[in-house]
Amino acid sequence: MNKTHKRISSIKDEDGKIHQSHEEIEAVLVQHFQGIAQENIPVREPFIKDLTKHIPKLVSREDNFNLNKPITEKEVSEVLNEMKNGKAPGPDGLNVDFFKA
Numbered sequence: 001m002n003k004t005h006k007r008i009s010s011i012k013d014e015d016g017k018i019h020q021s022h023e024e025i026e027a028v029l030v031q032h033f034q035g036i037a038q039e040n041i042p043v044r045e046p047f048i049k050d051l052t053k054h055i056p057k058l059v060s061r062e063d064n065f066n067l068n069k070p071i072t073e074k075e076v077s078e079v080l081n082e083m084k085n086g087k088a089p090g091p092d093g094l095n096v097d098f099f100k101a
Contacts, residue, residue: 010020013028059067083089083096 008025010018011025011028012018013031019025019028080096080100085097085100086095088095
């Protein structure tokens with residue numbers, strides 16, 4: 001059986017130099033992806049403020065405060081007790097009885 005292997009046999013860096021060894025190809029690729037992953041803007045806050053002023057506020061300050069509060073064991077217990085036994089609330093297949101136990 002004739003198998004075709006997909007591989008990079010050579011790569012050209014930003015200066016146009018061709019690299020063919022595995023180590024050189026790896027170095028060129030790492031340098032490239034590190035370069036595109038770097039942040040160009042050291043201070044993002046002004047840009048974030050400018051962007052967020054165009055997003056409508058759908059959550060009130062009070063709701064936001066409540067959503068960011070730590071969840072208590074009592075709240076979890078109350079929610080579990082309200083759920084019907086034998087039902088699976090999510091795709092993992094674990095039913096309410098599992099969580100109650």
